[in-house]
């Protein structure tokens with residue numbers, strides 16, 4: 001509060017802050033409306049097994065069709081959606097939509113869905129997952145849930161218990177962005193993940209940074225010793241493909257193999273000869 005008649009800094013009008021507050025409020029309003037009207041879309045990015053030149057699955061990636069700003073990536077709205085809780089209905093829609101789309105794909109092709117920390121609280125994630133699988137007629141073995149370390153920090157015991165139950169139902173559990181958090185290693189010891197996804201920052205710097213290469217090797221060893229599949233993310237060049245293969249990475253994901261694409265493009269991506277690209 002301002003002191004009697006004084007020109008306290010608290011009272012000064014800060015147009016920049018006001019601007020930021022306004023656009024934040026606008027984003028919240030737009031997001032809530034987008035949930036009502038269903039203004040979200042999915043994109044699917046292939047994961048390729050480079051030893052067999054085959055697409056093994058797709059990661060489902062969320063987009064928001066904003067009325068004025070066009071198609072927005074998660075970096076533009078995910079954090080706010082988390083904060084206001086909109087991610088819970090959005091996340092449910094993502095699961096339903098991804099399972100529905102994946103049910104049309106060939107039998108061996110999986111779908112990976114990102115799960116937000118907030119989705120672990122509130123309503124029972126098991127019921128949402130089971131409901132989405134059932135409605136789509138998708139076997140649980142074809143769904144993989146990707147979680148980040150932030151989700152595991154919130155309420156460890158309850159979260160790990162939920163993960164165990166989900167896994168027991170046949171759904172795969174992957175640890176996303178591995179190596180970027182503070183305690184990636186301790187989580188891997190605590191839970192038998194089906195897959196580790198090496199964060200793309202390590203791939204991006206593997207040529208220039210000896211530390212990144214060391215992490216890449218350590219994660220490959222971890223996967224082999226703990227029986228967890230490993231995927232490298234953010235693969236953009238043929239050079240990265242060759243080096244990752246040499247380090248024991250067989251499942252790769254990144255712009256080199258394909259951008260996130262609409263569901264209609266998936267059949268064509270599956271049929272496209274991956275070997276031709278990788279060998280080109």
Ligand code: C2E
Pocket residue numbers: 045060061062073074075078091094114115116146176177200233234235236253254255256260
């Ligand atoms: P993520 O789960 O690590 O997904 C991979 C991100 O890397 C995607 O960004 C993808 O487009 C991008 N990417 C793929 N290949 C390359 C590459 O070669 N180079 C570069 N530079 N980037 C590449 P996107 O789609 O913008 O998503 C960002 C993050 O938002 C995701 O990171 C994930 O954490 C989150 N996210 C996406 N969709 C959902 C969703 O449906 N639910 C939730 N809760 N989170 C989501």
Ligand code: MG
Pocket residue numbers: 059114146176
């Ligand atoms: Mg992911």
Ligand code: MG
Pocket residue numbers: 176177197199200233
């Ligand atoms: Mg990732």
Ligand code: MG
Pocket residue numbers: 176177
């Ligand atoms: Mg990420």
